[in-house]
Amino acid sequence: MxxxxxxxxxxxxxxxxxxQAYFQNRRTESATFSLFVRAYPANRGYFVSAGLEDVLEFLEGLSIDTSAVDYLHSLKIFADDFLDFLKSLKFTGEVWGIPEGRLFFKDEPVVEVTAPVIEAQIVETFIINQINLQSLIATKAARCVHAARGRAVVDFSLRRTHGIDAGMKVARASYLAGFAGTSNVRAGRHYRIPVVGTMAHSFVSSHEREVDAFRSFVKSFPNNSILLIDTYDTIAGARKAVEVGKEMAARGERLQGVRIDSGDLATLAREVRKIFDAANMKDVRIIGSGGLDEFDLAEFSDANVPYDSYGVGTKMGVSADAPWTDCAYKLVEYDGRPVLKLSTGKVSWPGKKQVYRLRDVNGQLKNDFVTRRDENVADAEALLTQVMVQGKTVASLPSLEQSRAAFLEEFSRLPESIKSIRDPEHYSVEFSAALKELRNAVERKVAGAE
Amino acid sequence: MxxxxxxxxxxxxxxxxxxQAYFQNRRTESATFSLFVRAYPANRGYFVSAGLEDVLEFLEGLSIDTSAVDYLHSLKIFADDFLDFLKSLKFTGEVWGIPEGRLFFKDEPVVEVTAPVIEAQIVETFIINQINLQSLIATKAARCVHAARGRAVVDFSLRRTHGIDAGMKVARASYLAGFAGTSNVRAGRHYRIPVVGTMAHSFVSSHEREVDAFRSFVKSFPNNSILLIDTYDTIAGARKAVEVGKEMAARGERLQGVRIDSGDLATLAREVRKIFDAANMKDVRIIGSGGLDEFDLAEFSDANVPYDSYGVGTKMGVSADAPWTDCAYKLVEYDGRPVLKLSTGKVSWPGKKQVYRLRDVNGQLKNDFVTRRDENVADAEALLTQVMVQGKTVASLPSLEQSRAAFLEEFSRLPESIKSIRDPEHYSVEFSAALKELRNAVERKVAGAE
Structure with a gap:
């Protein structure tokens, strides 16, 4: 590395x-860039803001050391005076953002950065990278939590996330969106997320007999064992788990649960539940895993399949049905002048903005207004908050637990039609008259200049 | 972090x-795990091996420091003697792998790890994480290179890769699979990959007029400017690029190319080519980008769309149509005893293995044989190579350039029917009689024991 x-x-x-071109042309004025998502991926009707903390940490620490400048020099495309300038590069600007865990919708600015243009430009790639990934995953995880209807969902994705950084950020983003824990031990440590785990097929197959493996495991974990029962035959595995569970009970211990990871998960859960119930082991929990996503969880919820909790891995950890969002970080103001882009299908809104959220009398989310930064909307909450001033993060950032609580509260107030797992309705987002007027004026100006 | x-x-x-259960039950025997992919994602007929170098680096450096052990202690599920044992944990085993850049096929072991069971088990998550990601991306990138039919393809994906680690590994894996370079500066530095770049829409919109932006940029890069011409109107942008290109020629400079990033990319390329040809600027190159993947590239190649090279980003960098593979790291031998798993749809092959590759008289790839490790196949190349002995990487690992060259050679010898972008045929992979016999014997043994 x-x-x-x-x-x-x-x-x-x-x-x-x-x-370098800005530097050599002495264009060092202040620029504002706006990060937003242009479109919903299939079956999405909302996004969950995530990644801001990492962005701020990156901006605070931004610097290019001598050896990095030496590398750039070796490319033979940069001028010496520019490379000297880079050596003292810092991020000195301001950042506004929709706090982590809060909902946002398409076309709404989730982050706005204002800084001398070179600073604001160089950090684009990292900012998009982190906000895209973390919001994407928080959104996918929120869909799983919603589909599970109260059953706990935990993150098992580390082995299939796209690398290490994603493994860490997926654990954090899914916890932010209501997951109960993660199997990722390092993320558990770093983010203080509950860590969870059961056992793997290899543990079973390393023993001569499945029942030996179960006995061996519960000896080490007499009070928190979850036995994996599908290595050879799930029904036979459940019966052996009953046997071992009864041995444990006789010793004053308790079998916590079993996990099913393959086969017809709905049918097997019902049969396994019957086996434990018939054995008077109603408190043994059944955990489902194995390629699950929110579509499966919703189906199981609808059919009352008797899983007590779920481990979701790959499909959540890579947001398999929508592994990217069409997010953009667009220049909206340069040297006080509002600007936009007219590329086909990618027209942007000029100027610094604010996003206002309105709730109805019962506290349900009603609609959002996107306005120019300096507008006010009565009885509405302004979502974009200044989180960095002159290159320093403001002191009052919420903790992960606070952001998670804020998510759960707000998500509970989002209409079901917007949260639907399939073909959700679109939340109402309006643009203020002043913003529309500005866009028209800038379009006319561009047309005139070109 | x-x-x-x-x-x-x-x-x-x-x-x-x-x-801990292995430790407390004194089960510390040697285990062999085999990493393979169970199935092809849609439209895939081969995989490109990648990620082995990172796996070896991880294994060589494996250790758990005191503060990490303190964290584990705080979880209150681990015994003191086990935690003491962890403090001296090292990886002491051996690794066999199919070298990076080589093709492999479904069900073939791409990595086999043999070590005391605890060591071999703890490293599973990281090994799958890296081999899955890097092989996935190398495979996707190979498809892009194939579809571009000789036109250069470069990696523009960093902003949408799943985090930082993925950004680095995608740059490396795509270069391994024949990409010409990456926009990721840090990856360029670290892996010595050529770095490439043009300009962004923001540079244009920060100027009062597009033509001013072009003039400003070429002033800084008189001999390697690629102008982005679609910020407002691509055809008008092309005409302005002609104007600036002529000014450059008058100064003895040369406009290298233009980039089109939105709209109907095929039609625009043809119109823009005509504009430059009519201006006697036939050597100005046209670079295409904007949501491209191998399906677009194949279509453009078929239709002779006059792009000279492509920047591919998001869809390659997240392998958008197939963002994960169904890869598994399965216990195949424990304490000298071959083992397997019988879970529905997930039956594994027991024992240590070797993969042999046969070519025909013209050097074309013909078929593979998967055998027990100690079998020999005449006139075939053994692909699994021992890359780690007693926890130390062997000295002779190929460089990235060597692996890239090996990929390009072998890929050129893979039949077109297997490389097809859509609905490829399956390459012939046979399992030796001895391996089949072993599997049957182990299945019978498991059935008897259970």
């Missing part, structure tokens, strides 16, 4: 070539 | 609970 000090090089080359 | 020293905690909790 490259050194930690060259984290600023986690950028696209064109950010640096544009920076 | 957690400290680098707790990298061993990048594992699932159950790896550690199983480890």
């Amino acid at each position: 490259a050194t930690e000090n060259d984290i600023a090089l986690l950028t696209d080359l064109y950010q640096l070539t544009m920076a | 957690a400290t680098e020293n707790d990298i061993a905690l990048l594992t699932d909790l159950y790896q550690l609970t199983m480890a």
Whole structure:
């Protein structure tokens, strides 16, 4: 791995070539960039904000050390005066963001960065990378939590996330969106998330007989064993778990649960539940896993399949049905002048903005207004909060637990039609008259200039 | 981010609970695990091996420091003697792998690990994580290279990869599979990959007029400018690029190319090509980007759309149509005894193995044989190579450039029917009689024991 000090090089080359052009043309004015998602992926009707904390940490620590500058020099495309300038690069700007755990919708700015243009440009790649990934996963995880209707859902995805950083961020983002814990031990440590785990097929197959494996495992975990029962035959496995569970009870211990990881998960859960109930072991929990996603969980919920909780892995951890969002970080203001882009299908809204959220008398979310930054909307909550001033993070960022609580509260107030797992309705997001007027004015100006 | 020293905690909790059960039951025998992919994602007929180098680096550095053990202690599920044991944990085993850049097929072991069971088990999560991601991306990238039919393809994906680690590994894996370079500056530095870049829409919109932006940019890069021409109107943008290109020629400079990033990319390329040809600027290259994947590239190749090269981003960087593979790391031998798993749809092959590859007289790839490790196949190449002995990487690992060259050679010898972008045929992979016999024997034994 490259050194930690060259984290600023986690950028696209064109950010640096544009920076040199700005530098050499003495264009160092303040620019505002707005990060938003252009469209909902299939079956999505909302997004969950996540990733802001990592963005702020990155911006606070931004610097390019000598060895990184030496590398850039070796590319033979950068001028010496520009490379000297880079050596003292810091991020000195301000950041507004929709707090983590809060809902946001398409076309709404979730992050707005204002800084001297070179600074604001170079950090684009990292900011998109983290907000895209973490919001994508928080959204997918929220869908799983919603589909599970009160049953606990835990993150088993680390082995299939796209690398290590994703493994950490998926554990955090899914917990933010209401997951009960993660199997990722390092994420548990770093983010103080509950860690959870059962046993693997290899533990069973390493023993001569399945029942030996069960006995061996519960000897080490007399009060928190969850036995994996599908290595050979799930029904036979359940019967052996009953046998071992009764031995435990005789010793004053308690079998916590069993896990089913393959086969017809709905049918097997029902049969396994019957076996434990018939054995008077009604408190033995059944955990389902194995390629599950929110579509399966919703189906199981609808059919009252007797799972007590779920481990979801791959499909959540890579947001398998929608592994990216069409998010963009667009220049909206340069040197006080509002700007936009007219590329086909990618027209942007100029100027600094604010997002206002309105609730009805019962506290249900009603609609959002996107306005110019300096507008006010009566009886509405302003969502974009200033989280960085002159390159320093404000002191009052919420903790992960606070953000998780805020998510759960707000999500409970989002209409079911928007939360639907399939073909959700679109939440009402309106743009203020002043913003529309500004966009028209800027379009006319561009048309005139070009 | 957690400290680098707790990298061993990048594992699932159950790896550690199983480890404690093994430890307390004095089961410390040698185990062999086999990593393979169970099925092809849609439209896939081959995989490209990638990620082995990172796996070996991880295994060599495996250790758990005191503060990480303190964290595990705080979970109140681990015994003191086991935690003491963890403090001296190292990886002391051996690894066999199919070298990076080589093709492999479903059901073929791409990595086999043999070590004391606790060591081999704890490292599962990381090994799957890296081999899955990197092989997935190398495979997706190979499809893009194949579809581009000789036109250069470069990696623009960093902003949408799933985190930082993925951003680095995608740059490396795509270069391994024949990409010409990456926009990721840090990956360029770390892996010595050519870095490439053009300009962004923000550079254009930050200027009062598009033509001013072009002039400003080429002033800084008189000989390697690629102008982005679709910020407002692509055809008008092309005409302005002609104007600026002529100014450059008058100064003895040269406009290298233009990039089109939105709209009807095929039609626009043809119109833009005509504009430059009519201006006697036939050597100005046209670069296509904007949501491209191998399906688009194949279509453009079929229709002779006049792009000279492509930047591919998101859809390659997350392998959008197939963001995961069904890969597994299965126990195949414990204490000299071959084992397997019989879970529905997930039956595994027992024992240590070798993969042999046969070519025909013209050097074309013909078929593979999977055998027991100690079998020989005449006139065939053994693909699994021992890359780690007693916890130390062997000295002779190929460089990234060597692996890339090996990929390009072998890929050119893979029949077109297997490489097809849609509905490829399946490559012939046979299992030796001895392996089939072993599987039958183990199945019978399991059936008897259970």
